[in-house]
Amino acid sequence: MKQNYKMVLAYDGSRYYGWEHQPNTDLTIQGKLESVLSQMTGKDVEVIGAGRTDAGVHAKGMVANVHLETDKTEAEILEYLNHYLPEDICVMDLRACSDRFHSRYNALGKTYCYTCYVGDKKPVFTRRFVYIPEQKPDVERMRKAAEYLIGTHDFASFCGNPKMKKSTVRRVDSIRIEQKGGYLNLTYHGTGFLQYMVRILTGTLLEVGFGLRTPESMEELLEAKSRLLAGFTAPAKGLCLMEVDYE
Amino acid sequence: MKQNYKMVLAYDGSRYYGWEHQPNTDLTIQGKLESVLSQMTGKDVEVIGAGRTDAGVHAKGMVANVHLETDKTEAEILEYLNHYLPEDICVMDLRACSDRFHSRYNALGKTYCYTCYVGDKKPVFTRRFVYIPEQKPDVERMRKAAEYLIGTHDFASFCGNPKMKKSTVRRVDSIRIEQKGGYLNLTYHGTGFLQYMVRILTGTLLEVGFGLRTPESMEELLEAKSRLLAGFTAPAKGLCLMEVDYE
Incomplete structure (x- = not known):
């Protein structure tokens, strides 16, 4: 009898080609999880993720589920996973759940955090998890622009x-822009995000902050429906999937 | 006319062979600093450090001084250094100082912090800066043992x-042992530390915490004056030079 398990995962995505398996590499989060669980059960295993994080993107609260046939307890599976997974992937929580859980x-919603470093000194110890823009953005302008993006569009x-x-x-329900020390988060x-959407939103908001666009121009930009008119795609390393909401 | 400058440095020591130049590699902190300053002044430059951190050891408050002949202001030298130094070395502060400053x-004293991770989950995002002991130490026993080490010995x-x-x-003036979340700091x-001393003290205190030694045994250990009787050398990656004191 197979049992469905829900997992919460944290990972440093720096050296991975993203969540989803890729041909010709075992450097994906899904691939690492499936390989350890296949080794544990002796069977092929499919891990279903709440979404696909791109290459280089991190997670503190990715959610996944997997149907397993095993005699191990939840605590034993959790321990097995954390023992055999590499040091940059951690299963934070694992629980048996309803067979129907997918x-x-x-998933009802997701929280992503994009971190820029805008301080004077170099972020020596956190540099793998932040993007350092070349200019200092005007945060107030960014907040004004963000308001136009809230809602269903x-x-x-x-x-x-x-x-x-x-x-x-x-x-998009909310975009909170906060500066703490040298970090701009x-x-x-939102209910869901398109491919690269958070990174393009961030790149566009930064361009508003740099004075290259006006906050008001967000309105036309949404109407234009053309990727060519939006800002740059902010680098993957600043992005982290924080939480996935369920009922 | 040469001017003496005092610098405060932060670095992630992970990929370096320590502070001091080594033959056949440019991967030392001193080497990186001297090479950027030589490039800036067009002359050979000698950077004097408050101490030598070992391979893999980090710093948040290393102090160094250097005599330079340059027309640049303090702010310009600081900017030049941070621009050309790699992203894992940052000059936090730089000021002109008395010629006699060495x-x-x-240096009157130094503060080092050794960080162990003793939480249940893997420290995915801080793993390069912590040591994960295989057992959970008894912190109270470690504190008792540390008391024997305080003072001039x-x-x-x-x-x-x-x-x-x-x-x-x-x-050694003080050893503070504090647990915050999963981190044991x-x-x-102290006025100064011998080679590997902080790491051997940490390894020995951890062995007390594991129950392999008694707190009281620290007294004999000091008297024995034999490295063979002390504990293991805790790995470099958990160690960080926090501050150097001057008058």
Whole structure:
């Protein structure tokens, strides 16, 4: 009898080609998890993730589920995973859950945090997890621009996949922009995000902060539905998936 | 006319062979600093450090001084250094100082912090800066043992250099042992430390915490003056030079 398990994961994505398996490499988060669980059960295992983080993106609260046939307790599976997974992937929590739980289909919302370093000194100890813009952005302008992005919109201008055939309508509930010490955190909450969407939103908001765009121009940008008109894609290393919401 | 400058440095020591130049590698902190300053002034430059951190050891408050002939202001030198130094070395502060200031001879005390991770989960984002002991130590026992080490003693048992010919007497003013979240910080303050001394003290205190030694045995250990009787040398990556004191 298979049992479904829900896991919460933290990982430093620096050396991975993202969440999803890729041909010709074992450097994916999904691949590492499946390989350890296959070794544990002696069977092929499919780990379902709440979403796919891109190459170089980190997570503190990624959620995944997996159906396993095993005699081990939850605590034993958790220990086994953390023992055999590399030191940059950690299973923070693992619990048996309903067979019907699907980490992607049942996800109601996600929180992402994008961290820029805007201090005077170099962030020697956190440099792998922050993006250092070349200029200091005006945070107030960024906040004004962010207000235009809140709500349900067609985010086609902020979609990194040019071949996207499905709807590009998403709801962004909040964008919190806070400076603490030299760190500028942009925290996004929404029902779902398109490919590269958080990074393109961040790059565009930074361009507003640099004075290259006006906060008001966000309105036209949404209407234009053209990726070519939005800002740069902020680098992966500043992005972290913080939380996935379920009922 | 040469001017003497005092610098405060932070670095992630992970990929370096320590502070001091080494033949056949440019991967030393001193070497990186001298090479950037030589490039800036067009002359050979000697950077004097308050001490020599070992390979893999980090710093948040290393102090160094250097005599330079330059037309640049303090702010310009600081900017030049941070621009050309690699991203894992940062000059936090740089000021002109008296010609007679010598970062090593004038140092009155040093603070080192050794960080162990003793939490349940893997420290995915801080793993390069902590040591993870295989057992959970009893912190109260470690604190009791540390009391025996405070004061002026011959620390020959805690000296990693078997050929040490000079005095191995040092004064340790305080050892603070604090647990915060999953992190166990051992903060040492003293007038000076022998080679590997902080790491051997930490390894020995951990062995007390594991129940392999008694707190009281520290007394005999100091008297024995034999490195063979002390504990293991805790790994470099947990150690960070926090501060150097001057008048």
